[in-house]
Amino acid sequence: MRKSRSALVVGHQYPDGDAIGSVLGLSLMLRASGYAVEASWPEPFEIPVKYSFLPGMDILAQPDRLTVKDPVIFAMDCANAGRMEELKERALQGPLVNIDHHPDNTYFGNANLVDANAAAASQVLYMSAESLGLTVDANAACCLYAGIVTDTGRFQFSNTTAETLRMAAELVERGVKPHAVFENVYQSDSLAYLRLSGEVLTRSVYDRELSLIYGYVSQDDLKKFGVKMNETEDMIDNLRSLRGHRVVALFKELPDKTIRVSLRSRIDVDIGVVARRLKGGGHKVAAGYTSSKSSISEALFELKEEIIASGRSSDSR
Structure with a gap:
Protein backbone atom coordinates (compact mmCIF):
# COMPACT_ATOMS: atom_id res chain seq x y z
CA MET A 1 0.00 0.00 0.00
CA GLN A 187 -38.38 -1.33 6.40
CA SER A 188 -38.07 0.00 2.85
CA ASP A 189 -39.57 -2.79 0.74
CA SER A 190 -41.85 -1.87 -2.15
CA LEU A 191 -45.43 -3.06 -2.40
CA ALA A 192 -44.39 -5.01 -5.50
CA TYR A 193 -41.75 -6.86 -3.48
CA LEU A 194 -44.29 -7.77 -0.78
CA ARG A 195 -46.66 -9.12 -3.40
CA LEU A 196 -43.89 -11.19 -4.98
CA SER A 197 -42.96 -12.49 -1.51
CA GLY A 198 -46.57 -13.57 -1.07
CA GLU A 199 -46.46 -15.41 -4.36
CA VAL A 200 -43.25 -17.23 -3.38
CA LEU A 201 -44.67 -18.18 0.01
CA THR A 202 -47.99 -19.36 -1.47
CA ARG A 203 -46.34 -21.90 -3.75
CA SER A 204 -43.51 -22.91 -1.39
CA VAL A 205 -43.26 -26.61 -0.56
CA TYR A 206 -42.29 -28.37 2.66
CA ASP A 207 -40.64 -31.77 2.26
CA ARG A 208 -41.15 -33.37 5.68
CA GLU A 209 -38.87 -36.31 4.96
CA LEU A 210 -35.90 -34.01 4.40
CA SER A 211 -37.14 -31.20 6.69
CA LEU A 212 -36.62 -29.00 3.64
CA ILE A 213 -38.72 -26.00 2.66
CA TYR A 214 -38.12 -24.49 -0.74
CA GLY A 215 -39.43 -21.87 -3.12
CA TYR A 216 -38.41 -20.19 -6.33
CA VAL A 217 -38.28 -16.86 -8.14
CA SER A 218 -38.41 -16.91 -11.93
CA GLN A 219 -37.69 -14.23 -14.50
CA ASP A 220 -41.41 -14.23 -15.30
CA ASP A 221 -42.12 -13.44 -11.63
CA LEU A 222 -39.79 -10.46 -11.71
CA LYS A 223 -41.43 -9.11 -14.85
CA LYS A 224 -44.95 -9.74 -13.54
CA PHE A 225 -44.38 -7.86 -10.27
CA GLY A 226 -41.82 -5.31 -11.48
CA VAL A 227 -39.11 -6.39 -9.03
CA LYS A 228 -35.36 -6.61 -9.62
CA MET A 229 -33.42 -9.72 -8.66
CA ASN A 230 -31.20 -7.73 -6.29
CA GLU A 231 -34.30 -6.95 -4.22
CA THR A 232 -34.83 -10.64 -3.40
CA GLU A 233 -31.77 -11.02 -1.16
CA ASP A 234 -33.78 -11.40 2.06
CA MET A 235 -36.71 -13.37 0.61
CA ILE A 236 -35.24 -16.63 1.90
CA ASP A 237 -35.72 -15.36 5.46
CA ASN A 238 -39.50 -15.52 4.96
CA LEU A 239 -39.19 -19.24 4.28
CA ARG A 240 -36.87 -19.98 7.19
CA SER A 241 -39.48 -18.85 9.73
CA LEU A 242 -41.31 -22.17 9.30
CA ARG A 243 -41.34 -24.27 12.48
CA GLY A 244 -39.55 -27.62 12.24
CA HIS A 245 -37.44 -27.08 9.13
CA ARG A 246 -33.74 -27.95 9.01
CA VAL A 247 -32.89 -26.70 5.51
CA VAL A 248 -34.27 -23.84 3.41
CA ALA A 249 -33.63 -23.35 -0.30
CA LEU A 250 -34.60 -20.51 -2.62
CA PHE A 251 -34.08 -21.11 -6.33
CA LYS A 252 -33.55 -18.01 -8.47
CA GLU A 253 -33.68 -18.02 -12.25
CA LEU A 254 -31.15 -15.53 -13.63
CA PRO A 255 -31.56 -13.68 -16.96
CA ASP A 256 -29.42 -16.25 -18.80
CA LYS A 257 -31.64 -19.03 -17.34
CA THR A 258 -28.90 -20.12 -14.94
CA ILE A 259 -30.28 -21.28 -11.58
CA ARG A 260 -28.76 -19.69 -8.49
CA VAL A 261 -29.57 -21.49 -5.22
CA SER A 262 -29.47 -19.83 -1.79
CA LEU A 263 -29.34 -22.16 1.22
CA ARG A 264 -29.94 -21.73 4.95
CA SER A 265 -30.02 -24.31 7.73
CA ARG A 266 -30.37 -24.88 11.44
CA ILE A 267 -27.17 -25.03 13.47
CA ASP A 268 -27.15 -28.86 13.44
CA VAL A 269 -26.94 -29.03 9.61
CA ASP A 270 -23.77 -27.97 7.78
CA ILE A 271 -25.28 -26.67 4.56
CA GLY A 272 -21.89 -25.32 3.50
CA VAL A 273 -20.75 -28.90 2.87
CA VAL A 274 -23.71 -29.45 0.54
CA ALA A 275 -22.99 -26.21 -1.34
CA ARG A 276 -19.30 -27.05 -1.77
CA ARG A 277 -20.17 -30.46 -3.19
CA LEU A 278 -22.28 -28.63 -5.75
CA LYS A 279 -19.34 -26.33 -6.68
CA GLY A 280 -20.50 -23.48 -4.47
CA GLY A 281 -19.52 -22.37 -0.99
CA GLY A 282 -20.37 -20.42 2.11
CA HIS A 283 -20.79 -20.98 5.81
CA LYS A 284 -22.22 -23.76 7.95
CA VAL A 285 -25.73 -22.29 8.12
CA ALA A 286 -25.70 -19.98 5.07
CA ALA A 287 -24.37 -20.95 1.66
CA GLY A 288 -25.13 -20.98 -2.02
CA TYR A 289 -24.17 -22.26 -5.43
CA THR A 290 -24.98 -22.02 -9.12
CA SER A 291 -26.70 -25.17 -10.31
CA SER A 292 -25.38 -27.11 -13.28
CA LYS A 293 -28.98 -27.90 -14.22
CA SER A 294 -31.06 -26.02 -16.77
CA SER A 295 -34.37 -25.90 -14.91
CA ILE A 296 -35.60 -25.30 -11.37
CA SER A 297 -37.14 -28.77 -11.17
CA GLU A 298 -33.85 -30.41 -12.15
CA ALA A 299 -31.95 -28.20 -9.72
CA LEU A 300 -34.35 -29.20 -6.94
CA PHE A 301 -33.81 -32.90 -7.65
CA GLU A 302 -30.04 -32.33 -7.65
CA LEU A 303 -30.21 -30.58 -4.28
CA LYS A 304 -32.39 -33.25 -2.69
CA GLU A 305 -30.00 -35.98 -3.82
CA GLU A 306 -27.07 -34.09 -2.33
CA ILE A 307 -28.85 -33.50 0.99
CA ILE A 308 -29.59 -37.22 1.21
CA ALA A 309 -26.00 -38.10 0.32
CA SER A 310 -24.66 -35.61 2.85
CA GLY A 311 -26.87 -37.14 5.54
CA ARG A 312 -25.57 -40.61 4.76
CA SER A 313 -22.00 -39.31 4.92
CA SER A 314 -22.64 -37.74 8.32
CA ASP A 315 -24.26 -40.93 9.65
CA SER A 316 -21.25 -43.03 8.61
CA ARG A 317 -18.78 -40.94 10.57
Whole structure:
Protein backbone atom coordinates (compact mmCIF):
# COMPACT_ATOMS: atom_id res chain seq x y z
CA MET A 1 0.00 0.00 0.00
CA ARG A 2 2.92 2.34 0.61
CA LYS A 3 3.99 2.11 -3.07
CA SER A 4 0.66 3.22 -4.52
CA ARG A 5 -1.72 6.05 -3.80
CA SER A 6 -4.61 4.60 -5.78
CA ALA A 7 -6.96 1.75 -4.96
CA LEU A 8 -9.65 -0.38 -6.55
CA VAL A 9 -12.10 -2.09 -4.17
CA VAL A 10 -14.04 -5.03 -5.59
CA GLY A 11 -17.02 -6.99 -4.25
CA HIS A 12 -18.65 -10.16 -5.51
CA GLN A 13 -21.46 -10.54 -8.03
CA TYR A 14 -24.97 -9.90 -6.68
CA PRO A 15 -23.52 -8.25 -3.55
CA ASP A 16 -25.30 -8.56 -0.22
CA GLY A 17 -25.19 -6.09 2.65
CA ASP A 18 -21.80 -7.27 3.88
CA ALA A 19 -20.19 -7.04 0.45
CA ILE A 20 -21.59 -3.55 -0.18
CA GLY A 21 -20.88 -2.38 3.37
CA SER A 22 -17.28 -3.57 3.36
CA VAL A 23 -16.63 -2.24 -0.16
CA LEU A 24 -17.96 1.22 0.70
CA GLY A 25 -16.47 1.26 4.20
CA LEU A 26 -12.97 0.51 2.94
CA SER A 27 -13.34 2.91 0.01
CA LEU A 28 -14.27 5.76 2.35
CA MET A 29 -11.35 5.01 4.68
CA LEU A 30 -8.90 4.88 1.78
CA ARG A 31 -10.20 8.13 0.32
CA ALA A 32 -9.91 9.83 3.70
CA SER A 33 -6.27 8.68 3.78
CA GLY A 34 -5.50 10.36 0.47
CA TYR A 35 -6.00 7.53 -2.00
CA ALA A 36 -7.62 7.90 -5.39
CA VAL A 37 -10.32 5.25 -5.06
CA GLU A 38 -12.85 3.50 -7.25
CA ALA A 39 -15.09 0.61 -6.26
CA SER A 40 -17.17 -1.86 -8.24
CA TRP A 41 -18.50 -5.39 -8.55
CA PRO A 42 -19.33 -7.62 -11.54
CA GLU A 43 -22.31 -7.18 -13.82
CA PRO A 44 -25.19 -6.87 -13.40
CA PHE A 45 -23.92 -3.72 -11.68
CA GLU A 46 -26.95 -2.59 -9.71
CA ILE A 47 -27.28 -0.92 -6.32
CA PRO A 48 -30.11 -2.40 -4.24
CA VAL A 49 -32.44 0.39 -3.12
CA LYS A 50 -32.19 -0.67 0.53
CA TYR A 51 -28.46 0.14 0.54
CA SER A 52 -28.61 3.38 -1.44
CA PHE A 53 -28.58 5.40 1.81
CA LEU A 54 -25.03 4.32 2.62
CA PRO A 55 -22.26 6.93 2.34
CA GLY A 56 -19.74 6.62 -0.47
CA MET A 57 -22.06 5.88 -3.39
CA ASP A 58 -20.14 8.41 -5.50
CA ILE A 59 -17.09 6.13 -5.36
CA LEU A 60 -18.87 3.32 -7.19
CA ALA A 61 -18.33 2.82 -10.91
CA GLN A 62 -19.53 0.26 -13.43
CA PRO A 63 -16.90 -2.43 -14.01
CA ASP A 64 -16.33 -1.40 -17.63
CA ARG A 65 -15.86 2.27 -16.72
CA LEU A 66 -13.05 2.06 -14.19
CA THR A 67 -10.32 4.66 -14.72
CA VAL A 68 -8.05 4.31 -11.68
CA LYS A 69 -4.39 3.73 -12.64
CA ASP A 70 -2.01 1.17 -11.10
CA PRO A 71 -4.10 0.58 -8.00
CA VAL A 72 -3.73 -1.64 -5.01
CA ILE A 73 -6.71 -3.96 -5.40
CA PHE A 74 -8.89 -5.13 -2.51
CA ALA A 75 -11.26 -8.08 -2.85
CA MET A 76 -14.04 -7.89 -0.29
CA ASP A 77 -16.21 -10.80 0.92
CA CYS A 78 -14.94 -13.08 -1.88
CA ALA A 79 -14.17 -16.69 -0.95
CA ASN A 80 -12.26 -17.16 -4.21
CA ALA A 81 -11.08 -15.07 -7.14
CA GLY A 82 -13.85 -16.43 -9.35
CA ARG A 83 -16.41 -14.49 -7.33
CA MET A 84 -15.09 -11.33 -9.01
CA GLU A 85 -16.16 -12.66 -12.43
CA GLU A 86 -14.99 -10.29 -15.20
CA LEU A 87 -12.92 -8.27 -12.71
CA LYS A 88 -10.91 -11.35 -11.74
CA GLU A 89 -8.21 -11.01 -14.40
CA ARG A 90 -7.44 -7.42 -13.49
CA ALA A 91 -7.53 -8.16 -9.77
CA LEU A 92 -5.04 -11.02 -10.05
CA GLN A 93 -2.54 -8.70 -11.72
CA GLY A 94 -2.18 -7.28 -8.21
CA PRO A 95 -1.04 -6.22 -5.82
CA LEU A 96 -4.14 -7.84 -4.35
CA VAL A 97 -5.42 -7.80 -0.76
CA ASN A 98 -8.06 -10.41 0.08
CA ILE A 99 -10.34 -9.47 3.02
CA ASP A 100 -12.90 -12.12 3.88
CA HIS A 101 -14.54 -14.39 6.47
CA HIS A 102 -15.56 -17.49 4.51
CA PRO A 103 -14.18 -20.79 5.85
CA ASP A 104 -13.51 -22.02 2.30
CA ASN A 105 -11.47 -18.96 1.28
CA THR A 106 -8.68 -19.96 -1.13
CA TYR A 107 -6.20 -17.27 0.01
CA PHE A 108 -5.84 -15.95 -3.54
CA GLY A 109 -4.38 -12.56 -2.62
CA ASN A 110 -0.83 -11.33 -2.28
CA ALA A 111 -1.95 -10.49 1.24
CA ASN A 112 -4.84 -12.31 2.91
CA LEU A 113 -6.79 -10.93 5.85
CA VAL A 114 -9.15 -13.84 6.41
CA ASP A 115 -10.89 -14.79 9.65
CA ALA A 116 -13.43 -17.60 9.41
CA ASN A 117 -14.55 -16.90 12.97
CA ALA A 118 -15.67 -13.38 12.10
CA ALA A 119 -19.37 -12.80 11.45
CA ALA A 120 -18.75 -10.67 8.36
CA ALA A 121 -16.08 -9.32 6.06
CA SER A 122 -17.01 -5.94 7.52
CA GLN A 123 -15.95 -7.26 10.92
CA VAL A 124 -12.59 -8.44 9.54
CA LEU A 125 -12.09 -5.01 7.99
CA TYR A 126 -12.88 -3.25 11.24
CA MET A 127 -10.39 -5.46 13.10
CA SER A 128 -7.74 -4.78 10.43
CA ALA A 129 -8.24 -1.04 9.91
CA GLU A 130 -5.63 0.10 12.42
CA SER A 131 -2.95 -2.24 11.06
CA LEU A 132 -3.69 -0.92 7.57
CA GLY A 133 -3.20 2.64 8.80
CA LEU A 134 -6.85 3.53 8.26
CA THR A 135 -9.34 5.42 10.42
CA VAL A 136 -12.97 4.40 10.85
CA ASP A 137 -14.97 7.64 10.86
CA ALA A 138 -18.75 7.93 11.22
CA ASN A 139 -19.44 7.34 7.52
CA ALA A 140 -17.23 4.27 7.26
CA ALA A 141 -18.68 3.00 10.55
CA CYS A 142 -22.20 3.20 9.09
CA CYS A 143 -21.18 1.01 6.15
CA LEU A 144 -19.44 -1.56 8.36
CA TYR A 145 -22.38 -1.67 10.76
CA ALA A 146 -24.73 -2.36 7.84
CA GLY A 147 -22.44 -5.20 6.75
CA ILE A 148 -22.36 -6.76 10.19
CA VAL A 149 -26.06 -6.34 10.96
CA THR A 150 -27.11 -7.97 7.69
CA ASP A 151 -24.67 -10.90 7.83
CA THR A 152 -25.77 -11.68 11.39
CA GLY A 153 -29.47 -11.36 10.55
CA ARG A 154 -29.87 -8.43 12.93
CA PHE A 155 -27.63 -10.22 15.49
CA GLN A 156 -29.83 -13.32 15.66
CA PHE A 157 -27.76 -15.85 13.68
CA SER A 158 -25.33 -18.26 15.33
CA ASN A 159 -22.34 -16.28 14.01
CA THR A 160 -23.16 -13.47 16.47
CA THR A 161 -20.56 -13.51 19.24
CA ALA A 162 -19.73 -11.28 22.15
CA GLU A 163 -16.93 -9.82 20.02
CA THR A 164 -19.39 -9.07 17.22
CA LEU A 165 -21.66 -7.20 19.63
CA ARG A 166 -18.73 -5.28 21.11
CA MET A 167 -17.71 -4.16 17.64
CA ALA A 168 -21.25 -3.09 16.85
CA ALA A 169 -21.29 -1.04 20.05
CA GLU A 170 -17.98 0.59 19.09
CA LEU A 171 -19.38 1.48 15.68
CA VAL A 172 -22.38 3.10 17.35
CA GLU A 173 -19.95 5.06 19.51
CA ARG A 174 -18.33 6.28 16.28
CA GLY A 175 -21.62 7.76 15.12
CA VAL A 176 -23.81 5.00 13.67
CA LYS A 177 -27.55 5.39 14.20
CA PRO A 178 -28.91 1.81 14.40
CA HIS A 179 -32.52 2.86 13.84
CA ALA A 180 -31.59 4.58 10.58
CA VAL A 181 -29.79 1.48 9.29
CA PHE A 182 -32.70 -0.73 10.35
CA GLU A 183 -35.34 1.45 8.70
CA ASN A 184 -33.47 1.63 5.39
CA VAL A 185 -32.45 -2.03 5.20
CA TYR A 186 -35.47 -3.76 6.73
CA GLN A 187 -38.38 -1.33 6.40
CA SER A 188 -38.07 0.00 2.85
CA ASP A 189 -39.57 -2.79 0.74
CA SER A 190 -41.85 -1.87 -2.15
CA LEU A 191 -45.43 -3.06 -2.40
CA ALA A 192 -44.39 -5.01 -5.50
CA TYR A 193 -41.75 -6.86 -3.48
CA LEU A 194 -44.29 -7.77 -0.78
CA ARG A 195 -46.66 -9.12 -3.40
CA LEU A 196 -43.89 -11.19 -4.98
CA SER A 197 -42.96 -12.49 -1.51
CA GLY A 198 -46.57 -13.57 -1.07
CA GLU A 199 -46.46 -15.41 -4.36
CA VAL A 200 -43.25 -17.23 -3.38
CA LEU A 201 -44.67 -18.18 0.01
CA THR A 202 -47.99 -19.36 -1.47
CA ARG A 203 -46.34 -21.90 -3.75
CA SER A 204 -43.51 -22.91 -1.39
CA VAL A 205 -43.26 -26.61 -0.56
CA TYR A 206 -42.29 -28.37 2.66
CA ASP A 207 -40.64 -31.77 2.26
CA ARG A 208 -41.15 -33.37 5.68
CA GLU A 209 -38.87 -36.31 4.96
CA LEU A 210 -35.90 -34.01 4.40
CA SER A 211 -37.14 -31.20 6.69
CA LEU A 212 -36.62 -29.00 3.64
CA ILE A 213 -38.72 -26.00 2.66
CA TYR A 214 -38.12 -24.49 -0.74
CA GLY A 215 -39.43 -21.87 -3.12
CA TYR A 216 -38.41 -20.19 -6.33
CA VAL A 217 -38.28 -16.86 -8.14
CA SER A 218 -38.41 -16.91 -11.93
CA GLN A 219 -37.69 -14.23 -14.50
CA ASP A 220 -41.41 -14.23 -15.30
CA ASP A 221 -42.12 -13.44 -11.63
CA LEU A 222 -39.79 -10.46 -11.71
CA LYS A 223 -41.43 -9.11 -14.85
CA LYS A 224 -44.95 -9.74 -13.54
CA PHE A 225 -44.38 -7.86 -10.27
CA GLY A 226 -41.82 -5.31 -11.48
CA VAL A 227 -39.11 -6.39 -9.03
CA LYS A 228 -35.36 -6.61 -9.62
CA MET A 229 -33.42 -9.72 -8.66
CA ASN A 230 -31.20 -7.73 -6.29
CA GLU A 231 -34.30 -6.95 -4.22
CA THR A 232 -34.83 -10.64 -3.40
CA GLU A 233 -31.77 -11.02 -1.16
CA ASP A 234 -33.78 -11.40 2.06
CA MET A 235 -36.71 -13.37 0.61
CA ILE A 236 -35.24 -16.63 1.90
CA ASP A 237 -35.72 -15.36 5.46
CA ASN A 238 -39.50 -15.52 4.96
CA LEU A 239 -39.19 -19.24 4.28
CA ARG A 240 -36.87 -19.98 7.19
CA SER A 241 -39.48 -18.85 9.73
CA LEU A 242 -41.31 -22.17 9.30
CA ARG A 243 -41.34 -24.27 12.48
CA GLY A 244 -39.55 -27.62 12.24
CA HIS A 245 -37.44 -27.08 9.13
CA ARG A 246 -33.74 -27.95 9.01
CA VAL A 247 -32.89 -26.70 5.51
CA VAL A 248 -34.27 -23.84 3.41
CA ALA A 249 -33.63 -23.35 -0.30
CA LEU A 250 -34.60 -20.51 -2.62
CA PHE A 251 -34.08 -21.11 -6.33
CA LYS A 252 -33.55 -18.01 -8.47
CA GLU A 253 -33.68 -18.02 -12.25
CA LEU A 254 -31.15 -15.53 -13.63
CA PRO A 255 -31.56 -13.68 -16.96
CA ASP A 256 -29.42 -16.25 -18.80
CA LYS A 257 -31.64 -19.03 -17.34
CA THR A 258 -28.90 -20.12 -14.94
CA ILE A 259 -30.28 -21.28 -11.58
CA ARG A 260 -28.76 -19.69 -8.49
CA VAL A 261 -29.57 -21.49 -5.22
CA SER A 262 -29.47 -19.83 -1.79
CA LEU A 263 -29.34 -22.16 1.22
CA ARG A 264 -29.94 -21.73 4.95
CA SER A 265 -30.02 -24.31 7.73
CA ARG A 266 -30.37 -24.88 11.44
CA ILE A 267 -27.17 -25.03 13.47
CA ASP A 268 -27.15 -28.86 13.44
CA VAL A 269 -26.94 -29.03 9.61
CA ASP A 270 -23.77 -27.97 7.78
CA ILE A 271 -25.28 -26.67 4.56
CA GLY A 272 -21.89 -25.32 3.50
CA VAL A 273 -20.75 -28.90 2.87
CA VAL A 274 -23.71 -29.45 0.54
CA ALA A 275 -22.99 -26.21 -1.34
CA ARG A 276 -19.30 -27.05 -1.77
CA ARG A 277 -20.17 -30.46 -3.19
CA LEU A 278 -22.28 -28.63 -5.75
CA LYS A 279 -19.34 -26.33 -6.68
CA GLY A 280 -20.50 -23.48 -4.47
CA GLY A 281 -19.52 -22.37 -0.99
CA GLY A 282 -20.37 -20.42 2.11
CA HIS A 283 -20.79 -20.98 5.81
CA LYS A 284 -22.22 -23.76 7.95
CA VAL A 285 -25.73 -22.29 8.12
CA ALA A 286 -25.70 -19.98 5.07
CA ALA A 287 -24.37 -20.95 1.66
CA GLY A 288 -25.13 -20.98 -2.02
CA TYR A 289 -24.17 -22.26 -5.43
CA THR A 290 -24.98 -22.02 -9.12
CA SER A 291 -26.70 -25.17 -10.31
CA SER A 292 -25.38 -27.11 -13.28
CA LYS A 293 -28.98 -27.90 -14.22
CA SER A 294 -31.06 -26.02 -16.77
CA SER A 295 -34.37 -25.90 -14.91
CA ILE A 296 -35.60 -25.30 -11.37
CA SER A 297 -37.14 -28.77 -11.17
CA GLU A 298 -33.85 -30.41 -12.15
CA ALA A 299 -31.95 -28.20 -9.72
CA LEU A 300 -34.35 -29.20 -6.94
CA PHE A 301 -33.81 -32.90 -7.65
CA GLU A 302 -30.04 -32.33 -7.65
CA LEU A 303 -30.21 -30.58 -4.28
CA LYS A 304 -32.39 -33.25 -2.69
CA GLU A 305 -30.00 -35.98 -3.82
CA GLU A 306 -27.07 -34.09 -2.33
CA ILE A 307 -28.85 -33.50 0.99
CA ILE A 308 -29.59 -37.22 1.21
CA ALA A 309 -26.00 -38.10 0.32
CA SER A 310 -24.66 -35.61 2.85
CA GLY A 311 -26.87 -37.14 5.54
CA ARG A 312 -25.57 -40.61 4.76
CA SER A 313 -22.00 -39.31 4.92
CA SER A 314 -22.64 -37.74 8.32
CA ASP A 315 -24.26 -40.93 9.65
CA SER A 316 -21.25 -43.03 8.61
CA ARG A 317 -18.78 -40.94 10.57
